[in-house]
Structure formats: structure tokens, C-alpha cells
Amino acid sequence: MRTQVGIIGAGPAGLLLSHLLHLRGISSVVLERRSRAHVEQRVRAGVLEQGTVDTLVAAGVGERLLREGLPHSGIELRYGGAAHRIAFDKLVPDRRITVYGQQEVVKDLIAARLAAGGDLRFEVPDVAVHGLGAEPHVSFGGERLDCEVIAGCDGFHGVSRPSIPEGVLTVYERDYPFAWLGVLARVPPSAGELIYARNERGFALHSMRSPALSRFYLQVPPDADAGDWPDERVWAELKARLETVPGFTLATGEIVEKGVAPMRSFVAEPMQYGRLYLAGDAAHIVPPTGAKGLNLAVADVRVLTEALAAFFATGSARLLDGYSAARLPRVWRAQHFSWWMTSLLHTFDDDDAYARRLQLSHLDYVTSSEAAAATLAENYVGMPW
Ligand code: APR
Ligand code: PHB
Numbered sequence: 001m002r003t004q005v006g007i008i009g010a011g012p013a014g015l016l017l018s019h020l021l022h023l024r025g026i027s028s029v030v031l032e033r034r035s036r037a038h039v040e041q042r043v044r045a046g047v048l049e050q051g052t053v054d055t056l057v058a059a060g061v062g063e064r065l066l067r068e069g070l071p072h073s074g075i076e077l078r079y080g081g082a083a084h085r086i087a088f089d090k091l092v093p094d095r096r097i098t099v100y101g102q103q104e105v106v107k108d109l110i111a112a113r114l115a116a117g118g119d120l121r122f123e124v125p126d127v128a129v130h131g132l133g134a135e136p137h138v139s140f141g142g143e144r145l146d147c148e149v150i151a152g153c154d155g156f157h158g159v160s161r162p163s164i165p166e167g168v169l170t171v172y173e174r175d176y177p178f179a180w181l182g183v184l185a186r187v188p189p190s191a192g193e194l195i196y197a198r199n200e201r202g203f204a205l206h207s208m209r210s211p212a213l214s215r216f217y218l219q220v221p222p223d224a225d226a227g228d229w230p231d232e233r234v235w236a237e238l239k240a241r242l243e244t245v246p247g248f249t250l251a252t253g254e255i256v257e258k259g260v261a262p263m264r265s266f267v268a269e270p271m272q273y274g275r276l277y278l279a280g281d282a283a284h285i286v287p288p289t290g291a292k293g294l295n296l297a298v299a300d301v302r303v304l305t306e307a308l309a310a311f312f313a314t315g316s317a318r319l320l321d322g323y324s325a326a327r328l329p330r331v332w333r334a335q336h337f338s339w340w341m342t343s344l345l346h347t348f349d350d351d352d353a354y355a356r357r358l359q360l361s362h363l364d365y366v367t368s369s370e371a372a373a374a375t376l377a378e379n380y381v382g383m384p385w
Contacts, residue, residue: 187253
């Protein structure tokens, strides 16, 4: 079997790459380890930057997103018994975010690829990449896929990055001493906008998926088990961390999904080796506090598509050779922002009184200085493409 680009992983990165390449007349095969139902139902993040929305709309996969996505032009920072709005509409008037579940993006992309006759394979076992220097190919379940280029879109735990010879990559990483318990509940959102709450009991986030579905996160110990969080405990803790301003009551309802996600920062440099190019979580991870993971994956894929289009049209590898260098400045901007948002809003076990006062002072600065708020807003909605 032969294709131009062998794509490993059917997350947002692999699926969007396959679709954008198709629009440029470039063939690809997507190899995914899990089932279609699994990738379509996996609850992940849900904040799309303007550039991400624009990319999906321009690619013809934005119809449902424009209909069902929830546009937001601000977020709330809640701490010290008060609510503070970061007004994107005033600070970055040309850009806003759209709340739309990542698994909905995945469903839309799978539907588009299948409608166009795309070759997507699910439940593919034992994927391995070979011949990265001269003769790239992918083996899986006794079969062989020959390709000119391999795209590693297989997330943090995939096989692509580990197949790069030792000594090539420089890895930068940071673990955090906490995780997030994520909860999806059948209850209308209790506020119109996302609420990022800093609380002595730990961080909490109020988000949403639709007028009838709310999404919440709680900072929990790194080894927390969702089984130790019965619904009553989840609601009691969310109330304790969010009902801290006058007049705010958290509406409760049926919890339909619950899971613990680790928090990690990670970058592997360069994001390429030979004819293998890494995109999305395969190359970098951010903690979810800045809502950047999906948006970085989409931005990687946009740049990689341009480089591949030039390569297949002219034979020039100039843009492909520069792929990693083109992406890393933005990857690191998102790394810093995500680390900063995480540090600003969470409690740390080794915090002393001084550390807590510093954190509160910084929150006061961000919510009272227009310049500081604009920095947060610009990074949150996404730097211009
Ligand atoms: N063989 C085939 N597929 C694999 C393999 C493998 N060995 N290992 C992992 N995969 C698949 C996973 O099952 C998953 O479907 O690769 C896919 C990677 O998708 P994601 O983890 O969603 O990563 P990515 O596409 O880079 O999306 C960016 O942004 O919101 C964040 O972390 C969140 O997933 C999100 C990411
Ligand atoms: C979400 O809605 O899932 C969400 C929102 C904001 C974040 C992270 C996740 O920072």
C-alpha cells in the first residue's frame, strides 16, 4: 500500500491534517489505535481560538461549529470573594473564543473525511514507523504503508516520538503536584462565561458545552482516583470553591462523565527527524489552564500543510526543513502562558504565606491594570496567526 503522507493518530491533529492535505490534492492514510466510537466520545477540552475557528470554517468543517458553538468575549477570574471580568471585547476586540467540545471537532472531521472517501483506519494494532532517513514506511498489523512523509499525530503516549533515535531530541518538561478532576453535568451553566476560581481549597473552573450541559474541573491531588469522588462530594467541593461571591449559586444536576487528567508541560525539540514530522501532543503538552492544547495542534497542522503542499508541488523541502523552527516560538509562548495561568490560579502544597500573598498580588495586578489584563486576553484568545 502506498500514500503520500502516512498519518499516525486520529485526534484533532491527524484528522485535520488529512483533511487539509485532501483539499490540496495530497493523499494520506490515517492509522488510529482506538475505535471510532472511542475517539468520538473522549471528553477533552473545549475552547477554540479565533484562528482555530477560522481554520475549520475555511476548510469547510465549520458548519455545526458555527451553529452550535458558544462564542465568548470574556472570562471571569474569581478570588478573594470577588468576581473580575477580563473583557476580551474591550481588550482584543477583533478576536473572541468559541466553546465547542474537542470531540465534536473530531466527529465533524471524521464525517468530512469519510464523505470525501478518505482512508481512515481505526483499531489498527502495532503501528511502528521505519526508514525515517531514506525510505519512510509504517508497519501495522502485518501490513506495510509506504509513504513519502510520515506525520506523527499520535499524542503524548504515541509511537512516533519514541522512534526518533536517542540523542536527537532535547526534551523540556515540568510536572505539577496536582491533577484536574473533570466533570460533565446535565445542568444549564450557572453563569454566561467561564469562571476561573482561585481558592484556598484549590482551583475550580466553571465551563460549559451547551445551554443544557455544564463542564467543571477541580484541582485534586496528582494520584486522585475519580472513584473517590462520588457526585455529592464533587458538588460540595464545586460549591465550596465557586460560591464565593454574593448572589452566585451553582446549579447542580446529573453527572454524566467524570475523569482525572494529569497536568504536565512538555516540549520535544526539534519537532521533526528525517521524513517524520510531529504535530500536536506528540510534540508538546501544556497544562489545560490556558486552554491551548487543541489550538496548538491546529496551528502545527496549518504550518505543516503549507510545507507539505510546497514539497509535493515543487519538490522543495525548504519549508519542511523549517517546520520545527517555524512552530517553536509559538509553542513556547503557549508554554509560558499555560504555566503562568496554572501558577496564578492553583494552590501548591509548599506554598508559604509569602507565596500566597505574591499570587494574590499578581491577581490584583491582572484584574486592575488594563495592560496586564490585555496581556492575558491576547494570549488567551490566541496570538495573531
Ligand atoms: N498507533 C495509532 N494511534 C495512536 C497510537 C499508536 N501507537 N498512540 C496514540 N494514538 C492515537 C490516540 O489514540 C489518539 O486518538 O493518536 C491520537 C492522538 O490524539 P490526541 O491525543 O487527541 O492528540 P492531538 O491530535 O495532538 O490533539 C491535541 O489538544 O486539547 C488537547 O490534549 C488535548 O487531545 C488534545 C490535543
Ligand atoms: C473546557 O471547557 O473543557 C475547558 C475550558 C477552559 C480550560 C480548560 C478546559 O482552560
